[in-house]
Amino acid sequence: MKLNRTNLEQRLDHLYDVIVVGGGAGGLSAGIYLQRFRLSSLIIDKGKARSSWMQSLHNYLGLPPDTSGRKLLQQGKKHYDSLAGDFLDGYVEEVTDAENIFEIQVKVGRQNSRNVKFYSKYLIVASGIIDHLLPLEDMQNVYDYAGYNLHVCMVCDGYEMTDKLCGFFAGSEASIEEMVFNLSWFTPKITIFTHGLFEVSGQMRSQLQEYGYRLVETPIQKFLGENHQMTGVELVNGSVIELETGLISMGARYHNTYLQELSLEMKGGNLVTDKLGRTSHPRIFAIGDLKVGLNQVVVAAGDGALAATQIWREIRKDIGPRKWLMNLKLPT
Numbered sequence: 001m002k003l004n005r006t007n008l009e010q011r012l013d014h015l016y017d018v019i020v021v022g023g024g025a026g027g028l029s030a031g032i033y034l035q036r037f038r039l040s041s042l043i044i045d046k047g048k049a050r051s052s053w054m055q056s057l058h059n060y061l062g063l064p065p066d067t068s069g070r071k072l073l074q075q076g077k078k079h080y081d082s083l084a085g086d087f088l089d090g091y092v093e094e095v096t097d098a099e100n101i102f103e104i105q106v107k108v109g110r111q112n113s114r115n116v117k118f119y120s121k122y123l124i125v126a127s128g129i130i131d132h133l134l135p136l137e138d139m140q141n142v143y144d145y146a147g148y149n150l151h152v153c154m155v156c157d158g159y160e161m162t163d164k165l166c167g168f169f170a171g172s173e174a175s176i177e178e179m180v181f182n183l184s185w186f187t188p189k190i191t192i193f194t195h196g197l198f199e200v201s202g203q204m205r206s207q208l209q210e211y212g213y214r215l216v217e218t219p220i221q222k223f224l225g226e227n228h229q230m231t232g233v234e235l236v237n238g239s240v241i242e243l244e245t246g247l248i249s250m251g252a253r254y255h256n257t258y259l260q261e262l263s264l265e266m267k268g269g270n271l272v273t274d275k276l277g278r279t280s281h282p283r284i285f286a287i288g289d290l291k292v293g294l295n296q297v298v299v300a301a302g303d304g305a306l307a308a309t310q311i312w313r314e315i316r317k318d319i320g321p322r323k324w325l326m327n328l329k330l331p332t
Contacts, residue, residue, distance in 0.1 A: 002081070003042075003088040005108065008116060011086060015119050016040045018311055019104055021092050021258070022126030024049035025297045026288035028076035029304030030124050035083035037312040042086040042118060044106055046255070049073060050128050050289065051297050055147045055228075059156060060298050069297070092258045095123065102283070121283065122311050125271070126304065127255035128289045133248055134169050134195060134220065141222050145230040150223070150246045153295060154179060157247075158186040164244035167233060168192045171250030173204055179249050180213065188212070191241060193233070195219050216241065256290055267292050277307035285311065 003011060018034050020027045023045025034041040051057075054069035063072070080087065090106040093115075097103075104118045131152040133142045142150075151157040166187050170176045176192055183190060191214040194200060200215065208215050218235045225231040232242040254269045265272040265280035270292040277285040287303035289295045 001084070001086050003086055005114065008088075008108070008114075011042070012116060012118065014040070015101065015121065016042050016086075017120065017315060018042075018122045018124060018308070019044065019102065019118060019120035020124045020126055021095075021104075022046075022049070022128055022255075022288070023073070023077070023087065024126060024128050024288060024300065025051055025072065025076065026128075026300030026304045027124070027126035028073065028080055029301040030126060030287060030308045031080045031085050031087075031304075032076070032083060033305050033308035034311070035080065035085045037308065039312060039315065040086075042088060042120070043080065044088050044090050044092055044104070044118075046091045046127065047089060048130070050130060054156075054297075057297060058160065059296075072297070092127070094261065095258050096261060097281070097283075100283075121315070122285070123283065124277075124285045124287060124304075124307050124311075125256065125259065125279075125290055126287045126300070127258075129252040129254050129269075129295075131248065131252045132171065132250040134250065136220065136222065138222065144228060145223055145225060145246075146248070148228040148230070149244070150230050150248065152248050154183055154186075154247060155294065156296065158183065161186045161245045161247065163187050163189065165189045165242060166191070167241070167243040167246040169246060169248045169250065170194055170198075172198055173200055175249040175251070176200070176204060176208075179247070180208075181211075183247060184211065184213075187245075190214070191216060191243070193217075193220060252289075254290065259284075275306075276310045277303055278310065 017039040018041045020030050020043045023043050027043055031041050031043045051069035057063055057067050058065045090108045092106055094105040102120050102123050106116055108114045136142055164187055168180055168190055194217045196219040218237055221234045221236045223230050223233055232240055234240050271279050271286040271290050273279050273286050273291045277287050279286050285307035287307050288300035
């Protein structure tokens with residue numbers, strides 16, 4: 001059931017088997033499996049999943065290559081709804097563990113918002129990350145190309161950049177060191193843009209020169225192109241650099257602040273989990289981009305299936321086998 005302000009009351013005292021934070025590919029996958037396992041689940045989604053602005057999923061098995069991330073999520077929501085799962089558009093602000101029951105505090109509504117609490121036995125966190133994009137005065141100019149031929153994931157879209165003139169938009173020297181030399185597997189025609197945000201060391205300059213990679217430190221005025229296809233950049237000094245594709249690597253924001261009071265084991269910005277997605281808390285599972293691993297839509301969907309299945313196994317074990325009451329022999 002789609003929850004909203006008018007029907008929230010009937011669920012506020014309900015104890016869910018599982019609450020899933022995040023309605024992206026991983027969260028929807030988990031919810032679908034939970035409902036098929038005849039468990040009660042609620043997905044709380046803040047909106048703007050990372051995959052929602054991917055214009056084409058070229059690497060998702062079985063889907064037409066022009067399938068958008070938004071279309072994938074729409075289909076996932078329809079599937080989840082058909083299985084009678086609860087879904088709420090809201091922002092999770094805090095999670096507390098109170099005597100083996102999670103209390104999830106949620107803000108509902110952007111204007112005249114309402115704060116409510118939901119309760120569950122288990123928690124699946126699938127709230128993901130959002131990539132930092134190049135900070136221009138006109139951000140719409142970035143959105144016109146991001147998700148088309150201006151990419152944020154080399155693993156997802158490196159193939160799309162093969163042997164093309166590629167702009168690498170770096171947020172730090174560490175991102176250059178981590179990404180550029182791997183990006184050259186797909187294309188060596190790389191121009192690195194710092195946008196004047198940081199200094200590049202002499203050692204890194206020498207490395208880039210050794211491989212013939214161009215370094216541009218002058219800030220960017222705007223992207224150039226049409227019909228969502230970026231063809232280059234114009235710098236603040238008026239010069240133009242032609243490009244055929246681009247990769248932004250400026251870091252990301254992890255949507256995990258609501259977990260701060262739970263002291264979960266972390267590695268950098270990611271949650272540490274076992275192979276089934278269980279975190280250092282036995283009843284909290286992390287899936288998708290929040291956990292250590294590969295940031296891929298298809299991986300997140302698999303993570304959701306694994307976490308949901310493990311939770312079902314544990315609840316099933318606690319409850320035990322069901323009896324066929326009509327077939328029991330009457331006492332003699």
